[in-house]
Amino acid sequence: MEQYDQLYRLYEAADTETLRAYQEFVDLMPPLRSRVALDQWEDAREELDDRKDAIADQFPATGETYAELAAHLTREEAFTALDLQSKYGRAVNVLVLDVDETLRSAGDTDNEIPRETLHLLTEFHERGVPIVVCTGQTLENVKGFAIQGLGNAVVSSGDVSIVYESGNGVFTPKHGPETKRLLYERLDDEVVELFDAVRGRALSAAPERVRHGCHLQGNEFNVTLKPNAEVGSATAVEVVDEALCYLCGIVGESVAAGVDAPVDEPAALARTHFARDPEIEGVLADAGLSTDAALDAAPDAFRDVLDRVDVGYYEGDAAELVSLELDKSAGVEAALDVLGVEDPFALVMGDSKSDLRVMEWVAEHEAGVAAAPDHASAAVLDHVRDRDDLVYEAGEASSVLRTVYGLALLVELAERRS
Known part of the structure; x- marks a missing residue:
């Protein structure tokens, strides 16, 4: 219970809401040439660092980790991350993500993936976590918005795989003859x-x-x-x-x-x-x-x-x-094989029954956790709520990504202390 008590103390003692506002400003401010805007960004960065240092001083053994938690996660997200750490004891090592009505929502995000979600995906990529985009859309459509949102360097890094047409094919740039697997040729x-x-x-x-x-x-x-x-x-x-x-x-x-x-x-x-x-x-x-x-x-x-x-x-x-022989789960298995993820612990995010098959595959193999928007199909919501209740509001996929980021921080902390 010590970890729970310390986390409770953290969110009681620190002004975490203001801290998160500074972190969001620093992370999401678009690149500008204005000297005034740059000065404002630098001032915000200095204030952010000072506030993190103050938290680190209050928690000598866990301060840096707690400062990062407080800067990125709400109290509810932080305690959910701790619950996941207590239950599974390991961090997510691959993201498996549906797009339409999962990362983006036509009614809440103007059919665009929000900037915070894209930033978090980039953060995971920089931490060495592969990303599997898993969608019913055509390959060209997915490549277009993936490059536009994440950038060509990320999409072409070798750590991003696209499962398209709900598992008919898998496209993983920079993998030689394995770059494109046409799974429908097996039929x-x-x-x-x-x-x-x-x-x-x-x-x-x-x-x-x-x-x-x-x-x-x-x-x-x-x-x-x-x-x-x-x-x-x-x-x-x-x-x-x-x-x-x-x-x-x-x-x-x-x-x-x-x-x-x-x-x-x-x-x-x-x-x-x-x-x-x-x-x-x-x-x-x-x-x-x-x-x-x-x-x-x-x-x-x-x-x-x-x-x-x-x-x-x-x-x-x-x-x-x-x-039925070419569903998203078959595509994800192929993508993990190409990416070299031999012991997956995935975050699977989706809203439809095609995504449910991936979630069930992950549950059967004890290979990760599942999350869904609150407007997902009833079967998907039943599965997600029964597992870890990682249900989020439409357009708020970033909430689950922040939680999983917090899980990684807590797992790293536990490993350092063991």
Whole structure:
């Protein structure tokens, strides 16, 4: 309890709120050529150092660490970091991060990753912690905003890996022949031909509203229907819902065309199969489509192929066909292999069921902790709250990153004192 008592004393005795304000100013002030602005920055840096020194004097054995904790973490974050240190006894050695609605939130951050979050990611990079960006987006999209936010030097350092299209490929610059792994090349012809068939029909055979209201995202492998209307708008919600109903049907028809057995009403069978997801069931029901076809009576070959793929639904954002053999967890495993992280203890941050698979993989292997925004899917929130309750408000991913930074400081302190 000594550590908890000292931490309590720290946040009672020091003006940590002002200290954090100085730290934030020093860390986040943009580069300026103005002499006046530079003088102001230097004055703030001197005041920050003086306040840290004062804390160090109050805690002779732990002062420098406590000063850093107080300068970066709120009281709640610091005690959460200490709880994590007591429970796990080790620091996070790799970050696994979803982007959309995780690091950035369209409703709270103007769809940009906040500057503090980007700064913290840079700090972790400088401390030698690899970063795995894990997203459903295309590689080119991810490379663009990663370079813009973190800088080309960080992205191209060899310590950053991009798992794109929810695990279809892994891009890790400066790793020679391992720089790009195309994981979808592992799939057999049966699945590849299904994706080719669905991709070929995705728009050409679509209902008029879907054909004119959606476009195919430029994926290497997944088949993703995106709305032409603004993501999240009422129009986008309606057209994505219709696209989902259509996509489920053509997946069934395409599977039936590829198996050597007659299949009655394959579209209805596929809708019943994918309706195991409650969100998809709700959309299909609202469209008046049945989800109670006799799936058990369908040929084994038909059901076997359906069991190898999934349809993802993201309200007002996308309807997507993916392979269950190529999910984010498989991509993360490949990224860790390329990065040389042999004993991972990861921070996994995400909001959707594709991120949940990574969180479950980490939990199964006792290989890290999970965090999620408070608007994440119910299953994700249940998992995160059951583990360590690292739930944060939309747009506040920096709070969890600060906590994990504090965990690293406390682990280092414990190792020095042991």
